[in-house]
Every structure is written in C-alpha cells, then in structure tokens.
Amino acid sequence: MDQSNPLLQERMSFRFTGTGAEYFKIWIVNVFLTLITLGIYSAWAKVRRNRYLYASTRLENASFEYLAQPLQILKGRLIAVGLLVVYVASEYVSPLLQLAEALAFLIFLPWLVIRGRAFTLRNSAYRNITFGFRANYREAAGIFILWPILVALSLGMLYPAYVWRRSKFLVEFSAFGAQAFGFTATWRGFYLAYIKFVLLVVGIVVLIVAIGLAAFAPGSESSGMPMPGPVAILAALIALLAALTYIHVAVINLTWSALEIGGMRTHSELRTPAMFWIAFSSMIAIVASFGLLIPWATVRMMRYRVERLTLLGSEHLDELLGAGRSVDVGAAGEELSDLLGVDVAV
Amino acid sequence: MTQVKAVYYDGRTARGREVTLVFDSGGNLEISGLEHALRYTADQLRTSSRVGNAPRSIVLPDGAKCETDANDAIDALLAGRDTAAHSRFLHRLETHWPYIAVLFALTVAVVWGTIRFGIPELATRAAFALPVSASDALGRGALETLDKGLLAPSRLETTRKEALKARLEGIIGNLDQDRSFHLEFRHSSLLGPNALALPDGTIVVTDELVRLAAQEEELLSVLAHEIGHIVHRHALRSALQSSAVALLVAFAMGDVVSLTSLAAALPVMLVEAKFSRDFEQEADDYALRFLRARSIAPRHAAAILERLAAHHGESGGKLNYLSSHPATGERIRMFSAGQ
Numbered sequence: 154m155d156q157s158n159p160l161l162q163e164r165m166s167f168r169f170t171g172t173g174a175e176y177f178k179i180w181i182v183n184v185f186l187t188l189i190t191l192g193i194y195s196a197w198a199k200v201r202r203n204r205y206l207y208a209s210t211r212l213e214n215a216s217f218e219y220l221a222q223p224l225q226i227l228k229g230r231l232i233a234v235g236l237l238v239v240y241v242a243s244e245y246v247s248p249l250l251q252l253a254e255a256l257a258f259l260i261f262l263p264w265l266v267i268r269g270r271a272f273t274l275r276n277s278a279y280r281n282i283t284f285g286f287r288a289n290y291r292e293a294a295g296i297f298i299l300w301p302i303l304v305a306l307s308l309g310m311l312y313p314a315y316v317w318r319r320s321k322f323l324v325e326f327s328a329f330g331a332q333a334f335g336f337t338a339t340w341r342g343f344y345l346a347y348i349k350f351v352l353l354v355v356g357i358v359v360l361i362v363a364i365g366l367a368a369f370a371p372g373s374e375s376s377g378m379p380m381p382g383p384v385a386i387l388a389a390l391i392a393l394l395a396a397l398t399y400i401h402v403a404v405i406n407l408t409w410s411a412l413e414i415g416g417m418r419t420h421s422e423l424r425t426p427a428m429f430w431i432a433f434s435s436m437i438a439i440v441a442s443f444g445l446l447i448p449w450a451t452v453r454m455m456r457y458r459v460e461r462l463t464l465l466g467s468e469h470l471d472e473l474l475g476a477g478r479s480v481d482v483g484a485a486g487e488e489l490s491d492l493l494g495v496d497v498a499v
Numbered sequence: 500m501t502q503v504k505a506v507y508y509d510g511r512t513a514r515g516r517e518v519t520l521v522f523d524s525g526g527n528l529e530i531s532g533l534e535h536a537l538r539y540t541a542d543q544l545r546t547s548s549r550v551g552n553a554p555r556s557i558v559l560p561d562g563a564k565c566e567t568d569a570n571d572a573i574d575a576l577l578a579g580r581d582t583a584a585h586s587r588f589l590h591r592l593e594t595h596w597p598y599i600a601v602l603f604a605l606t607v608a609v610v611w612g613t614i615r616f617g618i619p620e621l622a623t624r625a626a627f628a629l630p631v632s633a634s635d636a637l638g639r640g641a642l643e644t645l646d647k648g649l650l651a652p653s654r655l656e657t658t659r660k661e662a663l664k665a666r667l668e669g670i671i672g673n674l675d676q677d678r679s680f681h682l683e684f685r686h687s688s689l690l691g692p693n694a695l696a697l698p699d700g701t702i703v704v705t706d707e708l709v710r711l712a713a714q715e716e717e718l719l720s721v722l723a724h725e726i727g728h729i730v731h732r733h734a735l736r737s738a739l740q741s742s743a744v745a746l747l748v749a750f751a752m753g754d755v756v757s758l759t760s761l762a763a764a765l766p767v768m769l770v771e772a773k774f775s776r777d778f779e780q781e782a783d784d785y786a787l788r789f790l791r792a793r794s795i796a797p798r799h800a801a802a803i804l805e806r807l808a809a810h811h812g813e814s815g816g817k818l819n820y821l822s823s824h825p826a827t828g829e830r831i832r833m834f835s836a837g838q
Binding site for chain 2: 170171182184185188201208215218279282330470471472473475
C-alpha cells in the first residue's frame with residue numbers, strides 16, 4: 154500500500170555498524186573505572202557507551218550522535234541519589250512524611266517523564282540537527298496520572314488503549330529540528346495485539362495445567378502436595394517468555410511503523426521468533442559467561458532492532474530543517490527516572 | 500598538511516555536502532567543496548573525542564559541523580594538544596587487547612575481592628551494629644508462614660515432648676544475654692529429619708530428627724549448630740549480603756539489555772551458595788566450642804551427621820538438610836577430630 158503513495162518512493166534501511174568485540178573493550182574499561190572510582194565514573198561511562206551505540210547507528214551514511222556532557226549526568230545522578238536517600242531516611246523520621254513524599258513523587262512523575270525525554274532527545278542529533286520534546290505538565294499529567302487511574306477503574310480493559318495513547322503522546326511531542334513527529338497508529342492495532350497476547354497466555358496456562366493433571370492423575374503415587382517437575386516449570390517459563398516477547402515486539406512494530414515526519418514514514422519489521430531467539434540465547438550466554446557477554450548481547454539486540462527499521466520516502470531527508478538554538482535541559486529528571494525505573498521508552 | 504574527506508552539515512537543514520578538510524601544520528582548517536572556501540583557526544574548532552571507530556565531528560564556531568570517518572588522521576592532528584589527552588588515554592585503553600586483558604583481570608579481582616571479603620565483612624559489622632530487634636523483625640511471622648505450608652503439628656507424645664523441651668531449654672535457654680532460645684517441635688514429611696533456626700531465637704526440630712537421634716547429646720549437637728546460626732546473626736547477614744551483591748552487580752554491569760537483565764542475577768545465586776557454606780562452617784565451629792565447653796564428646800555430632808547422611812542417601816529427600824552444607828564427610832571428620 155505504501156508503494157502506491159507517490160510521496161514515499163525511496164526506502165532506506167537503518168544500519169548498525171558496531172561490533173561486539175569493539176564494544177566489549179569500551180564496556181570493560183567503563184566497568185573497571187566505575188568500580189575503582191566508587192561509581193563517580195559511571196557518568197562518563199554512560200556518555201561513552203551512548204556515544205558508541207549512537208554513532209554506530211547509521212542512516213544513509215550519516216550517523217546519530219549523543220551530545221550529553223558527563224558532568225551534567227553526574228550532577229543529575231547526585232541529585233537523584235540524594236532524593237532517594239532522603240526518601241529512604243524519612244522512613245525513620247515519620248511514616249507520614251514518607252507517605253507525603255511518595256504523593257509528591259506521584260505529582261512530580263509527569264514532570265520527570267517530560268524532563269527525562271527532553272534531556273535524552275535534546276542530546277541526540279542526526280546530521281547536526283538535534284531532536285526535542287515539547288510536552289507541558291498538564292498534557293503529561295493526563296497520560297501518567299489520569300490514564301493509569303482509568304485503567305485501574307476499567308479493571309485493565311483500557312490498558313491497550315493506554316499503551317496506544319502513551320505512545321502517541323511520546324511520539325507527537327517529539328521533534329526533529331523544526332519538524333514535529335506524527336503518529337498514525339490507531340488503538341485497534343494495540344487491542345488486537347493484546348487480545349492475541351492474552352489468548353496466548355491463557356493457552357499456555359491451560360496446557361500446563363493439563364500436563365500437571367495428567368502427571369498427578371488419581372492412582373499415581375503422590376505424597377504431600379503435588380509439585381510440578383522442573384521440566385514443566387522450565388517449559389512454562391520459556392513459553393511465558395515467548396508470549397512476553399510477542400507483545401514486546403508487537404508494540405514496538407506498531408509504534409515504530411507509525412512515525413511520520415516531513416513526508417516520510419518509518420517502518421519496523423521485528424519478528425517474534427527471531428527476537429525470542431536473540432533474547433533467549435543471549436540470556437544463556439550471559440549466564441554461562443558470568444556477565445562477560447553482556448556487551449555482545451547489547452550489540453546483537455541493537456543490530457537486530459536497528460536493521461529491521463526502514464525509512465520510507467527518504468528522498469525527503471535533505472529537506473528537513475533545524476530548529477535553531479534551543480535551551481539546555483538538566484539531567485536530574487532523566488537520572489531520577491532512570492534510577493527509579495520509570496520506563497517510558499517508545 | 501593533512502587532507503580528510505568529510506560531510507558538512509550547516510545545522511539549518513539536514514542536507515549534507517561532501518567537502519575536503521585541509522589542515523595546515525598548525526591545525527588551522529580550510530574547508531573546500533562549498534560555494535566559498537571556509538577558514539578556521541585551530542582554537543576555533545571543537546573535535547569530539549574518539550570512541551572506537553565511530554565517526555566523529557568537528558564543530559565549527561557558527562554551529563555547523565563536519566562529520567568524518569578519518570579517525571587516525573584526526574588523532575594525528577590532535578596528537579600535540581593536551582586538550583585531548585584524557586580521551587586519547589581512554590582510547591588507548593579501549594583498543595589494545597593487552598590493556599583490556601589487564602583491566603579485565605583487575606575487574607574480576609576487584610569484584611571477587613569485594614564479594615568474598617568486603618561484603619561479608621561489612622555485613623557482619625552492620626549486623627552486629629544493628630539492635631537485636633532487627634533480627635527479630637526478620638523472624639517475625641516466619642513460624643506462622645512455615646506452619647501454613649512446610650510444617651505440621653508435632654506427632655510426638657506430649658509427655659516426651661515436654662520433658663525433652665524442658666531438659667534442652669534448661670541447657671540452651673540463656674546462652675546469649677540478648678535473647679533467649681526456645682524449642683518448637685513439628686512434623687514435616689517434606690523436610691524429613693531437620694532443624695531450622697529462626698532469627699528471633701526459635702529453633703524448630705522435626706519429629707523425624709528426634710526419632711533419628713540415638714541420644715540426647717546428638718540432638719544437642721544439632722541444636723548447638725542452629726544456635727550458632729542465630730548467635731552469629733546469619734539470617735540478617737545473609738539478607739544484607741544478598742542485597743549488597745545484587746546492588747554491586749547491577750551497578751557494575753549497569754547496561755544490561757532489558758530482556759536479558761534477569762540472566763545477570765543468576766551468577767548471584769552461585770555466590771550465595773558460597774556464603775551459605777561459610778555460614779555453615781561458622782555454625783559448626785560454634786557447635787564444636789559449645790560441646791567442648793559442656794564436656795560433651797563431639798563424636799555425638801559426627802554420629803548424627805553420619806546417620807543424617809545415611810538417611811538422605813536412602814530417601815534422597817527434596818529439601819535435603821545437607822544440601823547447602825559443606826561436604827558431610829569433611830564435617831564428620833572435623834567433629835571426630837575434635838574429641
């Protein structure tokens with residue numbers, strides 16, 4: 154259908170040129186220096202790691218660039234850790250104080266998300282044009298406070314709509330230079346994906362229970378409580394991981410195939426079996442190597458995700474405009490949401 | 500003079516133009532390939548530091564940028580300037596396998612040393628700095644939880660139970676000024692002959708263990724081992740050590756791919772098995788001292804260990820009393836030699 158659109162003629166794949174061996178060397182230096190500086194170096198490590206991974210991501214021979222300064226990140230991390238210490242310490246002062254702080258955090262959450270996104274995008278550039286994020290607090294509060302309440306009230310029935318709405322929010326307030334991103338996905342695709350996911354999980358549970366019942370059929374000798382064998386547990390875990398991979402892949406594909414900018418469109422074609430194999434074999438490799446193969450796994454996953462992404466209508470790339478100079482964004486919001494695991498990646 | 504191919508981006512549009520950068524011996528730059536040649540002095544340029552073989556950019560004072568893959572040529576140009584010394588050093592580390600091998604060995608040594616000595620030492624100090632109530636809090640509700648699943652009421656005759664409880668508690672009741680110890684009897688087909696130490700001073704003994712013991716001294720030696728766990732605050736230390744190791748791993752290996760982050764937690768389990776063997780050793784040492792102080796022959800401990808080993812060897816119970824302990828043969832030898 155895209156072929157019929159005369160505005161989207163050329164298609165161009167994103168490429169990833171990083172290698173496991175090269176990244177391993179950067180990683181081990183990062184790990185070592187972070188350890189012996191008791192964590193101070195982690196800010197520099199983050200910059201080096203991101204600079205390598207960004208610069209290894211290419212589109213039409215130009216690479217992406219990570220621009221954040223280590224000192225900004227260090228300052229952000231210190232503020233984030235400081236706030237966390239205050240929060241933990243207040244438990245000893247008064248549980249009421251801690252409750253008030255938790256409430257304050259909830260009210261600040263939308264702000265954190267905005268600042269986090271803004272910091273990351275402001276420090277990402279392609280062809281000397283930086284990305285940006287321009288949502289205000291009111292808009293973010295609707296997504297990160299009001300919507301979760303609605304989802305809870307609907308007993309989860311609204312969850313797919315929420316995921317869709319959140320992706321839409323994160324994309325539509327993002328910009329590349331002077332151009333805002335558009336988001337073309339509808340909520341239907343998200344519902345379809347989640348319905349398939351739920352059916353998958355139900356199927357797995359039914360299968361496991363059936364196998365369990367067959368193993369403990371009346372007449373077979375069973376002492377005490379019935380315990381499923383380790384093989385059944387392992388199979389259930391693997392099946393569950395596969396189902397989770399399915400929904401993960403579906404949401405990425407839906408979102409990354411709906412990005413529009415300056416007459417162009419992105420298209421993501423991740424496949425669940427390939428993604429599952431990468432995740433599963435990487436996990437085994439990481440365990441067997443006591444974590445040494447983490448950089449290899451990082452590069453492998455990045456490569457797959459990046460190289461399954463294409464840009465349609467790439468002949469318009471040259472027409473994109475820069476936004477002129479924009480204001481700097483502090484790193485505290487980003488580091489705090491990182492530390493607390495506020496995950497809003499699209 | 501150095502010539503380098505690059506792409507020029509003015510920052511106003513995304514259009515790139517292929518240009519040639521010509522540097523003179525002083526590092527001053529002339530850009531050709533645009534409408535007009537552009538000239539900049541060396542101190543007007545900001546060159547991004549090198550990371551691997553990724554392309555890097557030369558930022559011009561007006562915000563325009565040249566992106567180039569010619570890393571070696573740029574490095575040669577910057578070689579004389581001290582502004583790039585720090586990143587050149589990092590790049591040297593990052594590209595030479597011998598340095599990588601050394602750093603790798605040092606990293607492993609630091610992590611190993613921290614886990615093997617640093618964390619246990621810190622956890623011990625922290626555990627003993629905390630009031631006894633911290634241990635009690637950890638054990639609160641533990642017996643109730645166990646009673647719901649693993650344990651069933653004792654099936655021993657009440658008279659025997661009471662007599663045993665009175666005699667054993669008479670010996671172990673007031674060992675520690677901080678807390679008293681008391682006994683609970685329970686039946687458990689799953690645990691078999693077993694004893695559990697709860698951090699608040701409760702010691703649970705299974706009916707199966709009472710039956711397995713030929714003499715009261717044997718039972719006492721098992722109790723002494725369990726008291727060792729409580730006196731040395733092993734439950735609290737174990738909780739502290741596990742969280743410290745998890746923190747260390749998360750912190751050192753900071754960038755784990757989200758889907759595989761679970762996997763990084765698994766080596767932690769291996770470390771914990773080692774911690775638990777250390778605790779068993781400490782509890783055995785305590786038991787040996789305990790028996791000697793009361794002139795009870797340590798061979799009773801060896802005897803019940805042998806019987807436990809034989810019992811579990813036959814039935815191969817799922818939750819083996821001996822599974823997390825040091826090799827039983829070694830322990831038996833230790834108690835036999837401790838006469």
